[in-house]
Amino acid sequence: MDQTRLRTEEYEFGVPDSWDRFADVVARAYGGYDAAPAYRAVVAEVFEPKRSLFVRRDGRPCATLALYSFDMGVPGGRRPIAGLGYITVDPTHRRRGLMRGMIQRTLAGLHERGEEPVAALHTTEPAIYGRFGFGGATRAVHLEIPRHARELTISQLEPLLPVRVAEPAECVAHIARIHDGEPDRHPGTFHRDDAWTRRALSDLPERRGGAGRMLCMLAEDSDEGGRPRGYALYALTARWVDSYPRYDVHVREVFAEDSLAYASVWRALLDIDLAGTVIADRPVDDPILALLADPRSAVPVVRDQLYTRVVDLERALPQRGYAAEIDLVLDLIDPDCPWNHGRWRLRTGADGASCARTASPAELSLSARELGAVYLGGTSLVQLAAAGRVIEHRAGAVRAAARAFRHDPAPFCPMVF
Structure with a gap:
């Protein structure tokens, strides 16, 4: 601790004065890629400046740490969890203890003020955060389901629910309602308020990586009311092999209230016309691994997450x-x-x-x-x-x-x- 103070005493730790200046430091740390104004606006909406940290030297910003207030699922129910993000240090100020200083100040502040007793983060470099006491708590399995492996073992779930494709903007209320049940089922999933829901549904063309626009599938009750019970957010990337369409289907989210709705959504995803490979990151014990008759062909790869x-x-x-x-x-x-x-x-x-x-x-x-x-x-x-x-x-x-x-x-x- 004393060593960190000595190395950082020439720096000023405080709260950011604006999201734009905070975002400028983040952009430099990530290679100078400038986010479009529309994306900055989406991210700025969930930003909590009074909880975040901004480091300056001679009045110039050089390091950042964002702190979010989450109502996250843990075993036993939803609890307050502090989310850390955008932990960056300007390239010319590395190796001076700034990251350690920001994290230590954040942890000490949470303890001293009696705020969230647990913190969580995602990391671009997993080896970094173990030394600060963060342990890998969730994992995802990456799946690439080819055309020949789309048979599902769903005989006991028949008949499936009807599924329709819609624009995500038309389904915001349904998406928010269905997703809000997830923190009670899956620890690590957090409640999304309106601002976080808008961020989840953000679909700016410059951030699609060559894919088409995001679409939504809704699995609905077959009665006259047609209440949605499950949904998927996905996008297609055009790909042709030997003059045949073999599009990639990138699945961003799949959530459902029950197993029938879940299987119905997946059946529809795997039946998309022109599709060659369906790509998704799912929980390591996700039902899709049991639904697939040939899970080996999906080449499951486990990756660290939260x-x-x-x-x-x-x-x-x-x-x-x-x-x-x-x-x-x-x-x-x-x-x-x-x-x-x-x-x-x-x-x-x-x-x-x-x-x-x-x-x-x-x-x-x-x-x-x-x-x-x-x-x-x-x-x-x-x-x-x-x-x-x-x-x-x-x-x-x-x-x-x-x-x-x-x-x-x-x-x-x-x-x-």
Whole structure:
């Protein structure tokens, strides 16, 4: 900490005075690509300047950190989670402790003000954030489903719901309603207010990467009311092979209220005319992997996604739910958040969970990174222990803790912030 202060004492840490100046620093850090004014406006709408950090030297901005207020799903329900984004440092100010300084100030501020006890972020470089106590908490499986592998095992779900294609702008209310059930099903998914919904539906031509405009599929009740129960957002990229159309179908989102609506949407996606390959990033235990008769041909590839960090252990562990009762003493190694460092007794039961400091002998030892990784229930403590990243001091403690922390279905965060 003292070393960081010495290296950053010539810099001024404060809140940004405008989104445009903040965005200019971000653009330089990402190679000088200027976002179109329309996209800046969409991103600026969700920006929270009073919570974010802006670093200056001699009055000139040189580093950024955006902080968002999320109502995110965790095991047991929705809870306040602090989302970190746009953590950037100007190329001429690297190696001076600015990133560490911004993150430490953010974590300390959340703790001191009694705000969100857990932080989360997406990262362009996964190796960076483990040293700040962020652990990989959610994963996605990348699928590329070819034409010959579109058979679905849906016999027990027949007959499927009717599906229609619509413009996303016509379906905003339906999309928002259906998506709002996801945080209760999938930890890692957060509630999207109107501004975040607009960002999710943003479809500027210059950001399509050569694809056509975004479209929406709605799976609806077959009765006269036709209430939508599932939807997909997708776009097509034209591709021709030997004079035959083999378009790529890029699936941005698929959400549904029930299994019938989900299968109905996927059946329609896989039946798109001209399509060659359907491409999607889905939860690692997504039903589409069980629906496909030939999942191997989709060449599933697992990728890291959301990283989480327990900011205030005493509040974070009791606020989540547990899949099994447990009485366990954890020895947490957390030099960046010294208020977390040390031994804690975690007890869970029918009346909830409690976590308090204790002098009892440790049964498990782990760092903040490992605790962050298991917080949303998608990473196995057994796996981490096998990798030597969790130390067991009492036989059976790892497996007992793994059962308690695990969540089914796996956590998933479909939107980068």
